[in-house]
Amino acid sequence: LQKEAITAQIEEQELHLIGEVRAWIAKLDDSQKRLDRYNERLLPLARQAKEITESSYRANQASLLDVIDSERTLIELETKYWQAAADAWVARWNLATISGGTWLD
Numbered sequence: 001l002q003k004e005a006i007t008a009q010i011e012e013q014e015l016h017l018i019g020e021v022r023a024w025i026a027k028l029d030d031s032q033k034r035l036d037r038y039n040e041r042l043l044p045l046a047r048q049a050k051e052i053t054e055s056s057y058r059a060n061q062a063s064l065l066d067v068i069d070s071e072r073t074l075i076e077l078e079t080k081y082w083q084a085a086a087d088a089w090v091a092r093w094n095l096a097t098i099s100g101g102t103w104l105d
Contacts, residue, residue, distance in 0.1 A: 017098060020098060021095065021098055021099075024091045024094045024095050024098070025091075025095065027087065027090075027091040028088055028091035028092060028095065030087075031084050031085075031087040031088035031091060032088055034080075034081075034084035034087075035081065035084045035085060035088060038077060038080065038081040038084065039081070042077050042081075043074075043077055043078065043081060046070075046073055046074040046077045047074060049070050049073070049074075050067075050070040050071060050073075050074050053066050053067050053069075053070040054067055054070075
């Protein structure tokens with residue numbers, strides 16, 4: 001009975017670790033997709049909008065509030081980009097910890 005109890009505990013721990021690994025892999029995948037989306041679409045569009053707004057301001061076709069708003073939008077997107085990068089690294093390090101460091105190889 002004691003051997004069966006230990007075997008059951010080991011199996012339970014394995015299932016727990018498998019679930020944890022799958023959750024961290026999903027978090028890493030989600031973070032990487034967000035990074036890609038910010039890099040490929042959102043940040044370039046926000047930078048372009050900021051440049052257009054600044055150009056319009058110099059031509060007296062936009063207000064200073066428009067310039068500030070475009071700056072704020074870009075900063076918000078950059079902040080979200082870096083949060084996604086941090087989330088990805090946290091997931092990588094947790095996977096490395098769970099796997100005994102082999103995840104980073």
